[in-house]
Amino acid sequence: MxxxxxxxxxxxxxxxxxxxxxxxSAPATKPAEQPTxxxxxxxxxxxxxxxxxxxxxxxxxxxxxxxxxIEPETLDPGDAVFVQEQFILMNLFDSLxxxxxxxxxxxxxxxxxxxxxxxxxxxxxxxxxxTFHDDTPFKADAVKASFDHIVSDAVLESGGKSLLQDHKxxxxxxxxxxxxxxxxxxxxxxxxxxxxxxxxxxxxxxxLEKSGADYGRNPVGTGPFKFVEWTAQSQIVIERNPDYKxxxxxxxxxxxxLLDQVVFRILPEAATxxxxxxxxxxxIASEPPALDAVAMVEAGKASLQNFAQPGIPxxxxxxxxxxxxxxINVRKAMILAVNQDELAxxxxxxxxxxxxxxxxxxxxGYDEKAAxxxxxxxxEAKSLLEKSGWVDSNGDxxxxxxxxxxxxxWPDNPAWSEAFNELLMGYLKEAGFDVNYRSMDDGAAYEExxxxxxxLVYMYWTRPDPSPLRSLFHSENNNGGGAWANFVNxxxxxxxxxxxxxxxxxxxxxxxxxxxxVIMENALALPMFTVNTSYLTAPxxxxxxxxxxxxxxxxxxxxxx
Amino acid sequence: MFNYLVRRIFTSILVLxxxxxxxxxxxxxVPGDVTMAILGRQKVTAEKVAALREQLGLNDPLxxxxxxxxxKALRGDLGNSIRTNxxxxxxxxxxxxxxxxxxxxxxxxxxSIGGLLGLLAALRHGTWFDTLIMSLxxxxxSIPTFWMGLLLILLFSVKLxxxxxxxxxxxxxxxxxxxxxxxxxEAAVTARxxxxxxxxxxxxxxIITARxxxxxxxxxxxxxxxxxxxxxxxxxxxxxxxxxxxxxxIVETMFARQGIGRxxxxxxxxxxxxxxxxxxxxTAAIYVLINTLxxxxxxxxNPKIRLK
Numbered sequence: 001m002x003x004x005x006x007x008x009x010x011x012x013x014x015x016x017x018x019x020x021x022x023x024x025s026a027p028a029t030k031p032a033e034q035p036t037x038x039x040x041x042x043x044x045x046x047x048x049x050x051x052x053x054x055x056x057x058x059x060x061x062x063x064x065x066x067x068x069x070i071e072p073e074t075l076d077p078g079d080a081v082f083v084q085e086q087f088i089l090m091n092l093f094d095s096l097x098x099x100x101x102x103x104x105x106x107x108x109x110x111x112x113x114x115x116x117x118x119x120x121x122x123x124x125x126x127x128x129x130x131t132f133h134d135d136t137p138f139k140a141d142a143v144k145a146s147f148d149h150i151v152s153d154a155v156l157e158s159g160g161k162s163l164l165q166d167h168k169x170x171x172x173x174x175x176x177x178x179x180x181x182x183x184x185x186x187x188x189x190x191x192x193x194x195x196x197x198x199x200x201x202x203x204x205x206x207x208l209e210k211s212g213a214d215y216g217r218n219p220v221g222t223g224p225f226k227f228v229e230w231t232a233q234s235q236i237v238i239e240r241n242p243d244y245k246x247x248x249x250x251x252x253x254x255x256x257x258l259l260d261q262v263v264f265r266i267l268p269e270a271a272t273x274x275x276x277x278x279x280x281x282x283x284i285a286s287e288p289p290a291l292d293a294v295a296m297v298e299a300g301k302a303s304l305q306n307f308a309q310p311g312i313p314x315x316x317x318x319x320x321x322x323x324x325x326x327x328i329n330v331r332k333a334m335i336l337a338v339n340q341d342e343l344a345x346x347x348x349x350x351x352x353x354x355x356x357x358x359x360x361x362x363x364x365g366y367d368e369k370a371a372x373x374x375x376x377x378x379x380e381a382k383s384l385l386e387k388s389g390w391v392d393s394n395g396d397x398x399x400x401x402x403x404x405x406x407x408x409x410w411p412d413n414p415a416w417s418e419a420f421n422e423l424l425m426g427y428l429k430e431a432g433f434d435v436n437y438r439s440m441d442d443g444a445a446y447e448e449x450x451x452x453x454x455x456l457v458y459m460y461w462t463r464p465d466p467s468p469l470r471s472l473f474h475s476e477n478n479n480g481g482g483a484w485a486n487f488v489n490x491x492x493x494x495x496x497x498x499x500x501x502x503x504x505x506x507x508x509x510x511x512x513x514x515x516x517x518v519i520m521e522n523a524l525a526l527p528m529f530t531v532n533t534s535y536l537t538a539p540x541x542x543x544x545x546x547x548x549x550x551x552x553x554x555x556x557x558x559x560x561x
Numbered sequence: 562m563f564n565y566l567v568r569r570i571f572t573s574i575l576v577l578x579x580x581x582x583x584x585x586x587x588x589x590x591v592p593g594d595v596t597m598a599i600l601g602r603q604k605v606t607a608e609k610v611a612a613l614r615e616q617l618g619l620n621d622p623l624x625x626x627x628x629x630x631x632x633k634a635l636r637g638d639l640g641n642s643i644r645t646n647x648x649x650x651x652x653x654x655x656x657x658x659x660x661x662x663x664x665x666x667x668x669x670x671x672x673s674i675g676g677l678l679g680l681l682a683a684l685r686h687g688t689w690f691d692t693l694i695m696s697l698x699x700x701x702x703s704i705p706t707f708w709m710g711l712l713l714i715l716l717f718s719v720k721l722x723x724x725x726x727x728x729x730x731x732x733x734x735x736x737x738x739x740x741x742x743x744x745x746x747e748a749a750v751t752a753r754x755x756x757x758x759x760x761x762x763x764x765x766x767x768i769i770t771a772r773x774x775x776x777x778x779x780x781x782x783x784x785x786x787x788x789x790x791x792x793x794x795x796x797x798x799x800x801x802x803x804x805x806x807x808x809x810x811i812v813e814t815m816f817a818r819q820g821i822g823r824x825x826x827x828x829x830x831x832x833x834x835x836x837x838x839x840x841x842x843x844t845a846a847i848y849v850l851i852n853t854l855x856x857x858x859x860x861x862x863n864p865k866i867r868l869k
Contacts, residue, residue: 067727071827073644073645074645074646156613157609213646216645216646217647231819232647232652232655232656232819233656233818233819233820233823233824233827234729234817234818234819235729265727265817266817267727267817268814268817268827269814269815269817272726272727272815272816272817275714275718275719275726275727276725276726276727276817278719279718279719279722279725279726281725281726281727282727441832442832443596443832
């Protein structure tokens with residue numbers, strides 16, 4: 001009897017224990033949330049002002065630990081492609097120019113510069129007081145070695161390589177120790193701005209030669225921080241360069257960086273980053289889950305730094321050579337059926353802004369007229385479809401025409417679209433579309449695109465200007481080259497070709513405006529939202545600001561004691 | 562004995578061969594092309610793809626690719642990662658100590674907690690204590706690792722601030738939560754195992770004889786019963802060790818620890834063929850090695866098996 005009672009008691013106790021455990025404030029988790037690499041070109045400059053916080057503390061020092069989602073593949077600027085690499089590279093390397101958050105050009109490793117009339121040759125006068133982290137003096141040969149390294153066969157495919165090759169890089173000529181001329185076969189009006197990007201950061205020629213194929217794991221630059229160590233799947237550590245006195249003139253301080261050391265902790269799981277932020281193990285968390293981030297900010301435990309990226313916002317390119325979207329009415333109906341306002345609010349907690357055009361509003365050359373053509377209007381979407389003969393004859397909610405369903409084929413890697421794809425498909429279904437979402441990985445999806453088996457292609461591309469429009473919409477890139485709409489229009493091609501070579505800024509702007517209008521008039525893409533980068537920062541983090549590409553500008557950051 | 566050894570080692574090699582063929586084919590049969598994963602979506606030209614396929618040797622027939630792979634693997638060369646261009650063998654060797662430390666400390670957790678509770682439950686067989694231990698072990702077995710880890714993080718990191726929620730390296734403080742997360746379900750299994758084995762032995766006639774002789778309880782338990790009860794448990798440890806190495810994947814991901822489990826997950830996401838092949842092959846080799854050693858130990862401990 002006694003035994004039985006005790007048995008019952010112990011079981012009750014156990015259940016109680018379990019219930020208490022379950023009822024606690026368990027953190028919201030999304031197992032296996034972050035995949036590895038972003039299929040995007042890394043972000044570039046913005047016309048956004050930096051998100052200035054408090055003035056930086058006079059006191060310097062301390063270690064800043066950041067949680068980053070993705071481990072870099074290399075720290076060789078010339079070999080780098082991905083966003084996560086740029087964020088670390090910008091601290092290790094300087095480029096010829098510095099570009100301020102407002103997009104203006106400032107001296108970097110070059111004191112002055114002079115393009116020729118065609119903007120195909122650029123001569124730089126270099127600073128004479130700069131040394132690399134390995135004590136190699138910085139001279140013109142370093143610029144030549146770095147640029148030659150980028151276009152060499154050692155680099156298979158990289159951001160820097162495509163920048164240079166797209167404009168037919170010819171050579172770098174060492175004029176004297178502190179003068180260098182970089183020559184292109186094409187006119188390259190945007191080169192000066194690109195020369196400020198991390199991808200074209202200058203490496204120590206000694207280190208390039210010494211490390212060879214291992215240079216990506218032993219980077220040596222002139223930046224405000226020196227590389228210390230990279231422990232695979234764990235962390236990357238960099239420390240202050242005490243000799244640094246060539247920082248950009250637009251920074252809030254001069255001289256060495258304020259922090260002693262920065263640790264980039266690699267935390268692929270969003271839930272893990274959030275927990276580590278809560279416990280104070282990291283002071284900055286990149287890409288926090290929107291809901292939790294907003295909750296933490298409301299609880300006063302953190303600030304949220306949010307940056308709307310310029311360039312091509314998140315869009316779905318529409319195949320104009322495949323039925324049913326070879327019909328302009330169907331394409332227009334798709335755009336009208338989607339409520340971008342609601343989409344941005346629901347999927348991204350208003351951290352993302354709605355996009356109405358193929359260029360995001362913070363971009364140089366953004367055209368307002370193109371962005372005013374479509375606003376959510378379900379009735380108009382329906383009537384356009386009816387006008388083209390698409391009606392729901394059997395009452396299943398999906399429209400048909402000649403026995404064919406109004407089917408949209410979308411092969412996609414859900415890693416890129418999981419935040420919004422169901423919502424989006426809901427809008428389209430409302431208008432009578434049958435969306436065939438086919439979930440697969442990047443490689444498989446790409447094969448489907450090359451085979452032409454798609455209606456929609458998800459895309460975003462961060463750049464300070466609308467230049468990716470040429471890769472995405474010029475007919476020279478049709479049928480597998482990246483212009484997935486496969487649309488042919490002489491006006492569009494002329495505008496895009498002229499915009500990338502014309503040296504007159506206003507003419508280029510007019511070209512891009514024309515291009516945006518033609519693209520939207522012909523409904524070649526369904527705009528959705530602007531892509532954002534966001535960071536949660538602890539109250540102790542001071543001086544947080546974004547550089548023009550949307551990376552935290554660590555040089556000016558300090559930790560309050 | 563010698564014959565048995567030869568046979569056992571031969572079957573191990575056969576298993577490894579099977580694993581290598583399986584891993585090699587599966588990753589080549591799934592849809593999608595690795596060159597696309599490398600080049601990304603932008604401005605990929607057919608020439609670039611063709612050049613890359615040639616460079617990676619992907620145009621050769623599968624059996625040629627496999628033969629090349631095996632002959633290199635036997636010389637310790639598992640190829641280079643497609644993503645980072647680092648040697649695969651080097652990457653695995655770099656991650657191994659961390660996984661090994663985790664698995665070992667989880668084993669310590671499993672054996673100490675599980676062994677002690679199992680022993681106590683056996684000695685108090687049929688009492689409320691026995692029931693409590695056994696109920697706890699059922700829940701220990703039923704709670705998924707990721708949930709257990711979350712609860713432990715919530716308690717020890719977020720509420721009490723005693724241990725880090727992200728773990729790095731092999732110091733006791735860094736290993737505590739991951740080892741507990743991985744080891745507790747194993748402790749539950751161990752407790753049941755020890756209890757059953759101990760109960761079995763305690764009912765043996767030689768124990769009754771020992772008791773009848775008037776030996777003190779302490780001597781009966783530790784000298785006569787426990788020793789014999791441990792034989793099945795010892796062989797069980799080998800199997801558990803292999804299981805812990807595999808189970809480390811989830812724990813490594815949760816705590817953002819270094820380790821081959823996480824390496825495998827990343828490699829799969831990246832379609833990093835050589836890395837996936839390398840990790841699976843090495844893990845399988847360790848599994849087979851541990852199993853073989855366990856079998857051999859068992860034969861040494863229990864001569865009855867040898868004769869069969």
